[in-house]
Amino acid sequence: MNKNIIKVLDEIEKEKGISKDILIEAIESALASAYKKNYETNINNVEINMCKDTGEIKTFTRKTIVKKALKPLSEISIEELQTSDKDKFKIGDTILIETTPKEFGRIAAQTAKQVILQKIREAERNVIYEKYIDKERDIVTGVVQRIEYGNVIIDLGRTEALLLPNEQIKNEEYYKGKRIKIYIIEVRKTSKGPKIFASRTHPELLKRLFELEVPEIHEGLVEIKHITREAGKRSKVAVYSKNERIDPIGACIGDRGSRIKSIMLELKDEKIDIIRWSDDEKTFIANSLSPAKVILVNLFKNEKTAIVIVSDQQLSLAIGKEGQNARLAAKLTGWKVDIKSESEYKKNNTNSDCNLQKDLAK
Incomplete structure (x- = not known):
């Protein structure tokens, strides 16, 4: 069994890139907990050693040398020491005594298997996390896998992405098997693996x-x-x-x-x-109202407001359906955009024809 464990650890290190030393350390830690659970002892007193070459597992209990042991789980009398150790240690010293139970091999094998599987899962989750953390703020292609409570679950191959309702394009149809491009807004590390949040908006x-x-x-x-x-x-x-x-x-x-x-x-x-x-604010604001043609842009920088004049025929185009074109232009430029028709501008300005010509000349 021991040789088989070492062989498995070597293969995992080669194929999965998980350090053999890290695996052995994890197995030793898990075995210490298993020992405490099965033999009702203080885990702080127990030390598990696994040989990285042979896989041999030994259990040691840390005991204090005393004249007369009253607490056998944590104390050992100096008379109980081997002859060779009596010359090395004195009363009050701490010594490691091998206490490997005969039936501990079965527990060790089960524990090692559980640890190895757990470490493989952790390593695979870390690989996926590292892959997608690099794709945060980027786009990937996925396939709609299922829809749960309004959330769209997208299969990315080795993991899934979550498209919440507020990140979905309104009225877009999502169905199983549909290929879509998504923008990864966040990759969150969790105990169950990376959680990927995506957006279509x-x-x-x-x-x-x-x-x-x-x-x-x-x-x-x-x-x-x-x-x-x-x-x-x-x-x-x-x-x-x-x-x-x-x-x-x-x-x-x-x-x-x-x-x-x-x-x-x-x-x-x-x-x-x-x-x-354009770095010229008037030009950029005029361009932002495309496809409408703008006659004039007046800026009121203190209020960050732009008065935009268009021909009467272009007014509805400049404003857009439900004000959409004007609203997007304002967001794009960072200016509040107030659109007026040419006739309205003339009506509200004295000598309007003359003023308009002067403004156009500017």
Whole structure:
């Protein structure tokens, strides 16, 4: 049995990468607890030794040398010592006495097996944790395994990810076997293994999808400056390129819209507006209201408010359905956006035609 244990430990060290010394230490600790349980002794008095070469297991009890032993579990009289030990030790010293029970081999074998299985499970959980902690704040592909109480459980191969209701795209259909890309927001270490929390609504999911589909973004030639999302409905992505020869919007859209269509398809046909970023705040705010065409932007920096003028025909487009376009533009730019029609602007300003022309000239 002992030789078999050592052989098993050697194989585990080679295949699983678990140190043999760590396994032996764990077995010794577990055997000390088993000894206490089966022989009703003080665990602090017991020391288990397992030979790493032969697997031989011995039990030692720590006893204090006294003149007359009144507590045989923790004391030994000096007269009981072997002749060779009487010259080495004196009264008051502590000595280890071998006390290996004859039937302890069976207990040792069962305990060692349990420890080995436990350590293998722990090692495998640690491998999975280390793998996915590196993928935190990144995307992975998984398969919907089941749905429990509104939570979507996604199979990632050797583990699962949890998609909570508030991280799901509203009205997106999740069914067993469906392949989806998810954004890992947190990997939590627990006693039962890593717990992975995922999202389909996070703006970073959209950013990672662009990095996968658009080589210019992956290579750093095009930069995503800002993203805002109303998941499953509409998003705005502000892009920029230092290289004047590269059109950042065209790069993101792709030939005949191939790149943007692929991303939209992954996100339940979520509409995506690609916005040209600018360090000029007026220009950026005007761009953010795409596809509407802006006539004028007036900034009130103290209130962080932008008054935006559009033609009467463009007003509903600028505001968007239920105010969505204006709301996303405000989130994207960080400015409160107040949209007015050209006729309203003229009506509320004296010499409006003249003022509008002056403003446009600015």
